[in-house]
Amino acid sequence: MKRKRPTIHEVATRAGVGLGTVSRVLNNHKAVRPETRARVLRAMEELGYTPNPHARRIAGGRSYTVSILLPFVATEFYRRLIEGLEGVLLEKRYDLALFPILSQNRLRRYLESTTLAYLTDGLILASYDLTEHFDGGRLPTDRPVVLVDARNPRYDSVYLDNSLGGRLAGECLARFPGAIFAIKVEEEPDRAFRHTVFAERMAGFAEALATAGRPFPPEHLYTTRLSQEGGRLALRYFLERTSPPLNVFAGADLVALGVLEEAGRLGLTVGREVRVLGFDGHPFAEEVGLSTIAQPVEAMGAKAAQLLLDRMQGYTGPPREVRFEPILIERESTGAGAGAPYVP
Amino acid sequence: MKRKRPTIHEVATRAGVGLGTVSRVLNNHKAVRPETRARVLRAMEELGYTPNPHARRIAGGRSYTVSILLPFVATEFYRRLIEGLEGVLLEKRYDLALFPILSQNRLRRYLESTTLAYLTDGLILASYDLTEHFDGGRLPTDRPVVLVDARNPRYDSVYLDNSLGGRLAGECLARFPGAIFAIKVEEEPDRAFRHTVFAERMAGFAEALATAGRPFPPEHLYTTRLSQEGGRLALRYFLERTSPPLNVFAGADLVALGVLEEAGRLGLTVGREVRVLGFDGHPFAEEVGLSTIAQPVEAMGAKAAQLLLDRMQGYTGPPREVRFEPILIERESTGAGAGAPYVP
DNA sequence: CTGAAAGCGCTTACAG
DNA sequence: CTGAAAGCGCTTACAG
Numbered sequence: 001m002k003r004k005r006p007t008i009h010e011v012a013t014r015a016g017v018g019l020g021t022v023s024r025v026l027n028n029h030k031a032v033r034p035e036t037r038a039r040v041l042r043a044m045e046e047l048g049y050t051p052n053p054h055a056r057r058i059a060g061g062r063s064y065t066v067s068i069l070l071p072f073v074a075t076e077f078y079r080r081l082i083e084g085l086e087g088v089l090l091e092k093r094y095d096l097a098l099f100p101i102l103s104q105n106r107l108r109r110y111l112e113s114t115t116l117a118y119l120t121d122g123l124i125l126a127s128y129d130l131t132e133h134f135d136g137g138r139l140p141t142d143r144p145v146v147l148v149d150a151r152n153p154r155y156d157s158v159y160l161d162n163s164l165g166g167r168l169a170g171e172c173l174a175r176f177p178g179a180i181f182a183i184k185v186e187e188e189p190d191r192a193f194r195h196t197v198f199a200e201r202m203a204g205f206a207e208a209l210a211t212a213g214r215p216f217p218p219e220h221l222y223t224t225r226l227s228q229e230g231g232r233l234a235l236r237y238f239l240e241r242t243s244p245p246l247n248v249f250a251g252a253d254l255v256a257l258g259v260l261e262e263a264g265r266l267g268l269t270v271g272r273e274v275r276v277l278g279f280d281g282h283p284f285a286e287e288v289g290l291s292t293i294a295q296p297v298e299a300m301g302a303k304a305a306q307l308l309l310d311r312m313q314g315y316t317g318p319p320r321e322v323r324f325e326p327i328l329i330e331r332e333s334t335g336a337g338a339g340a341p342y343v344p
Numbered sequence: 345m346k347r348k349r350p351t352i353h354e355v356a357t358r359a360g361v362g363l364g365t366v367s368r369v370l371n372n373h374k375a376v377r378p379e380t381r382a383r384v385l386r387a388m389e390e391l392g393y394t395p396n397p398h399a400r401r402i403a404g405g406r407s408y409t410v411s412i413l414l415p416f417v418a419t420e421f422y423r424r425l426i427e428g429l430e431g432v433l434l435e436k437r438y439d440l441a442l443f444p445i446l447s448q449n450r451l452r453r454y455l456e457s458t459t460l461a462y463l464t465d466g467l468i469l470a471s472y473d474l475t476e477h478f479d480g481g482r483l484p485t486d487r488p489v490v491l492v493d494a495r496n497p498r499y500d501s502v503y504l505d506n507s508l509g510g511r512l513a514g515e516c517l518a519r520f521p522g523a524i525f526a527i528k529v530e531e532e533p534d535r536a537f538r539h540t541v542f543a544e545r546m547a548g549f550a551e552a553l554a555t556a557g558r559p560f561p562p563e564h565l566y567t568t569r570l571s572q573e574g575g576r577l578a579l580r581y582f583l584e585r586t587s588p589p590l591n592v593f594a595g596a597d598l599v600a601l602g603v604l605e606e607a608g609r610l611g612l613t614v615g616r617e618v619r620v621l622g623f624d625g626h627p628f629a630e631e632v633g634l635s636t637i638a639q640p641v642e643a644m645g646a647k648a649a650q651l652l653l654d655r656m657q658g659y660t661g662p663p664r665e666v667r668f669e670p671i672l673i674e675r676e677s678t679g680a681g682a683g684a685p686y687v688p
Numbered sequence: 689c690t691g692a693a694a695g696c697g698c699t700t701a702c703a704g
Numbered sequence: 705c706t707g708a709a710a711g712c713g714c715t716t717a718c719a720g
Contacts, residue, residue, distance in 0.1 A: 005461075007713055018691040023715060031689055050458035054407065055713035057398040058696050074418040079446045095459070098442055102423045114394035115439070117349075229573030351697055362707040367699055375705055399697035402712050 006047040015043035026051055027093070053095070062121050065095040066308060069107070070126040071193065072100040075226070075254065076282040077297055081126060081148065084301020092309060094121070101128070101193070108133075111140055122308040124148060127195050131155070144311030148304040150195060151321065156311070158304040158322045162197045165293040165326035166204020169249045169277055172291070172328055174212035176275055176335075178245035181220045183234045183259075185251050198251055201279060201293075205249055224255065231258020235274070239266070244273035247334075253278035253285045253292055260288060260333065271335040281329060289332035300324055350391040359387035370395055371437070397439070406465050409439040410652060413451070414470040415537065416444040419570070419598065420626040421641055425470060425492065428645020436653060438465070445472070445537070452477075455484055466652040468492060471539045475499075488655030492648040494539060495665065500655070502648040502666045506541045509637040509670035510548025513593045513621055516635070516672055518556035520619055520679075522589035525564045527578045527603075529595050542595055545623060545637075549593055568599065575602020579618070583610070588617035591678075597622035597629045597636055604632060604677065615679040625673060633676035644668050 012022045017040060024032050025040045032040075043049075057063050066089055070078055086096050097119060101107050107130070110116060116123075120143055127149045131137045137154060139145055144156075151157040173180050182205055185198040202221070209216040222237050224230030231250055235258075238246060250256035256278030263274045270276060271289075278285055281294025303322055330336035356366045361384060368376050369384045376384075387393075401407050410433055414422055430440050441463060445451050451474070454460060460467075466488045473494045475481045481498060483489055488500075495501040517524050526549055529542040546565070553560045566581050568574030575594055579602075582590060594600035600622030607618045614620060615633075622629055625638025647666055674680035 009713075019714080020692080020716080021690060024690085027715085033689060036689080050461070052402070052713055053459070053462055054398050054401040055696095056715075058396070058402055058698080058712090059714040059716080061696065061715085063398065072418045072423070074416045074444065079416070082446065098444065100418065100442065100444075102426065115397070117394070118397050225572060227571035227573045228569060229571045229577055232577060233573055353697075363698085364700080364708080365706060368706085371699085377705060380705080396697055399712095400699075402696090402714080403698040403700080405699085405712065 005052070006049045007052070008049075010047055011040065011043045011049050014047060015040045063119050064093060064121065065097050065119055066122045066124060066305070067097045067099055067116070067120040068124040068126055069099045069101055069110075069128070069130065071128060071188075071195075072102050073226070076284070077149075077280060078126065080282070080297035081301040084298035085124065085305045086301075087298070088302045088305040088309070094309075104133075104193075116141060122146070122312050124304055124308060125150060125155075127197075128193050129195075130193075144308055146304050146308045146311070148300055149197070152319075154319060156304075156307045156320045156322075158300050158307065158324070160197070160295045160300065160324045160326055162200035162326075163204035163207075165279060165295065166201040166206075167208040168204075168326065168328045169201070169279065169293050170205040170208025171212065172277060172330070172334065173247040173249055173275065174209055174214045176245070176247050178247055178275075179220065179238075179242040180209060180214055180216055180247045180249070181222070181234075181238045181242075182216070182249040183231065183251045183255050184221055184223045185226045185230075185255060186223050201251055226252060226254060228254055228258035228261065231255040231260075232262040233258075235259045235262040235266075244268060245275070246273075247275040247277075249277045249279075251279055253280040253282045253290060256290055256292070256333075257284070257288065260290065271332050275335060276333040278333075279326075281326075285329075286331070289337065291331045291334040291336065292329050293326045294329050295326045296324055349396070350393045351396070352393075354391055355384065355387045355393050358391060359384045407463055408437060408465065409441050409463060410466045410468060410649070411441045411443055411460070411464040412468040412470055413443045413445055413454075413472070413474065415472060416446050417570070420628070421493075421624060422470065424626070424641035425645040428642035429468065429649045430645075431642070432646050432649040432653070438653075448477075448537075460485060466490070466656050468648055468652060469494060469499075471541075472537050473539075474537075488652055490648050490652045490655070492644055493541070496663075498663060500648075500651045500664045500666075502644050502651065502668070504541070504639045504644065504668045504670055506544035506670075507548035507551075509623060509639065510545040510550075511552040512548075512670065512672045513545070513623065513637050514549040514552025514558075515556065516621060516674070516678065517591040517593055517619065518553055518558045520589070520591050522591055522619075523564065523582075523586045524553060524558055524560060524591045524593070525566065525578075525582045525586075526560070526593040527575065527595045527599050528565055528567045529570045529574075529599060530567050545595055570596060570598060572598055572602035572605065575599040575604075576606040577602075579603045579606040579610075588612060589619070590617075591619040591621075593621045593623075595623055597624040597626045597634060600634055600636070600677075601628070601632065604634065615676050619679060620677040622677075623670075625670075629673075630675070633681065635675045635678040635680065636673050637670045638673050639670045640668055 008022045012019050025037045123145045125147045129150045129152045147155050147157040151159050184202050222234040256276050259276045263270050268274045278290050278292035281292050285292045352366045356363050369381045469491045471493045473496045491499050491501040495503050528546050566578040600620050603620045607614050612618045622634050622636035625636050629636045
């Protein structure tokens with residue numbers, strides 16, 4: 001039934017080489033003659049060999065895994081981020097362990113647990129700068145730490161210039177006739193886990209409108225939790241205050257989707273009567289012709305993984321900050337392109 | 345800096361016993377004299393010893409971890425479920441590895457990967473019955489599998505009687521004057537990952553209303569994605585069709601929260617003008633006085649873990665089905681209790 | 689470039 | 705109830 005898995009030993013025998021050599025090809029060591037490597041690889045193939053990660057961990061004295069602490073919210077953003085991280089991590093034979101922060105209790109428990117010490121060669125913090133939860137502003141770990149979608153002067157950080165994104169959004173919508181509205185995504189109620197990206201986007205947006213001399217009164221800002229239905233409510237709210245045409249910066253693609261949905265239900269022509277601009281550049285934005293401020297989430301993830309890998313390999317320079325810039329992508333929802341109106 | 349961690353060896357020396365004995369107390373083996381155990385425990389304490397899980401895994405020939413595949417949605421339900429699972433798993437020194445199903449591709453990749461084989465002594469599938477994705481209706485693994493919040497005749501299953509829950513909801517609201525409405529939470533668009541709990545709730549609900557002779561026309565049903573804003577939209581929709589008092593079965597506590605929120609904004613008295621009944625019994629429901637059909641999520645998780653543990657310890661009986669029953673909890677939102685109206 | 693050996697930190701029969 | 709030994713499947717210097 002549960003047939004014993006082949007080990008490095010059998011591979012070595014079959015390939016007619018020593019254990020060490022098999023291990024070397026496993027680890028992409030330079031010092032292996034190409035033909036030897038090929039022979040070993042073939043033996044693995046024939047045997048259906050797959051390395052036992054646990055043995056590797058104990059022999060190597062490392063866990064070969066990186067943990068990521070991320071908010072317990074399931075969005076396309078984190079899907080993409082994880083994709084980007086894993087891309088470079090798996091290549092180096094590192095696993096990625098996900099730790100959604102289910103509650104503050106669990107966070108502490110985890111960070112202070114002995115599990116962490118064994119499970120992790122490095123730590124990635126997504127979106128939250130958790131350092132303020134701990135004495136001295138440092139996480140209770142001696143492993144390298146990298147922040148992504150967040151910033152902290154004490155750690156390597158990879159982040160998007162959300163303020164710039166907001167300005168791009170403002171400059172884009174300022175070109176159009178009609179009133180300008182925006183939807184701000186609410187922060188989490190738990191003050192301990194605050195992140196500021198949405199506020200930064202709005203600040204940049206307001207700044208660009210001010211520069212362009214376009215009015216943006218407080219009642220043109222609608223606040224909602226991150227949901228598609230929030231976008232629907234927002235558009236209704238805006239339409240109580242103005243008549244088409246109007247322009248909406250949705251603050252997040254998911255919310256923008258709701259604006260599109262509601263516009264469709266109300267029979268408004270998207271791109272003309274209602275112009276909608278999202279933020280994120282998620283794949284689904286393209287599918288529905290949504291204009292958006294795109295952020296290179298996968299690239300940010302890859303970069304964060306790279307910085308962490310550096311540290312794990314011994315790099316000890318001062319904290320590095322990598323800033324990514326978003327770009328404006330104009331599609332049908334702001335009147336660009338073939339102009340085919342959005343049909344939900 | 346990174347001081348070497350103490351091992352079982354040092355513990356043995358300090359306690360003046362053999363390696364095997366230390367291992368035995370670690371594993372709660374019966375065959376250890378209480379005083380010996382105490383001595384070993386004290387040595388561990390003094391040394392700050394914590395076992396190295398990787399060594400354990402390779403020596404024991406098992407991973408001592410259980411994987412859970414769960415939908416990539418972050419809800420209180422899964423938080424509670426995980427809590428319940430971990431409660432019993434950690435006690436047996438098993439870890440729980442989370443695998444949110446980010447995409448169908450990743451699911452396949454994961455299930456067919458060699459990682460799974462090493463990482464997992466058992467598999468828990470939450471909410472999705474993924475068996476139909478695979479040939480022969482069986483997952484490509486020889487490890488024990490348990491479903492929770494889902495059912496499949498081929499595997500142990502732990503589930504809630506959602507239909508009964510719907511009936512309880514119907515019977516509750518049928519007692520009140522005023523029209524009766526319901527909110528159905530939408531299934532995921534991806535047909536491959538369908539689960540039917542919301543449909544079952546609604547079917548039970550409709551059945552109970554029919555039995556009670558209360559009308560429930562199609563236009564009294566509002567469908568939305570799972571979000572608080574969805575509840576807000578639903579209440580607006582209902583109020584376009586009737587005048588208070590009205591009664592709303594929200595299908596999920598989160599959605600019910602939105603109904604309460606919107607009622608508050610509109611100045612309606614919750615519990616009198618608008619009666620609201622949720623489903624789930626999440627902790628936050630109590631905080632806001634929300635009546636609800638409570639499901640024992642933690643207990644379901646614990647039970648699933650227990651079933652899996654049985655299997656991992658060699659139990660080979662036929663698939664078992666464990667059915668849990670929800671209960672009605674009446675609070676202010678349906679007029680029970682002190683009657684203090686809900687204030688958001 | 690490659691092999692043989694030592695060692696990683698545990699668990700598990702096997703004797704006593 | 706307890707100790708000493710073998711072994712889990714790898715990695716990593718160390719020689720050649």
